Amino acid sequence: MCLGYIAGIIDYHNLMRSLGTSPTVNFCIPNQVTLGAAAARVAQYLVQQPQHDSFIAAPAVTLALYQAYPCGGKSKARKKKK
Numbered sequence: 001m002c003l004g005y006i007a008g009i010i011d012y013h014n015l016m017r018s019l020g021t022s023p024t025v026n027f028c029i030p031n032q033v034t035l036g037a038a039a040a041r042v043a044q045y046l047v048q049q050p051q052h053d054s055f056i057a058a059p060a061v062t063l064a065l066y067q068a069y070p071c072g073g074k075s076k077a078r079k080k081k082k
Helices: 002-018 035-048 050-054 057-068 076-081
Strands: none
Touching: 002 035, 002 057, 035 050, 035 057, 050 057
16 A cells, blocks of 8 residues: 555645646656665655654655655765765
């Protein structure tokens, strides 16, 4: 169920971008990233960000994807490791 939910968030995001409606929190997942890998990044983010426990899942998933896959740049998680 989790993979399907994350896939729905990604699909909706891509639909909005294709219609020229730029989301305010924009993420760009590279083509080579699998749904499973993206879901793992979302799960890791949610464990590290417990403030999202009581919120609606869609914004938390979007923020997790943005942190992992920002458009035009390196992920913030990777930047922290350097």
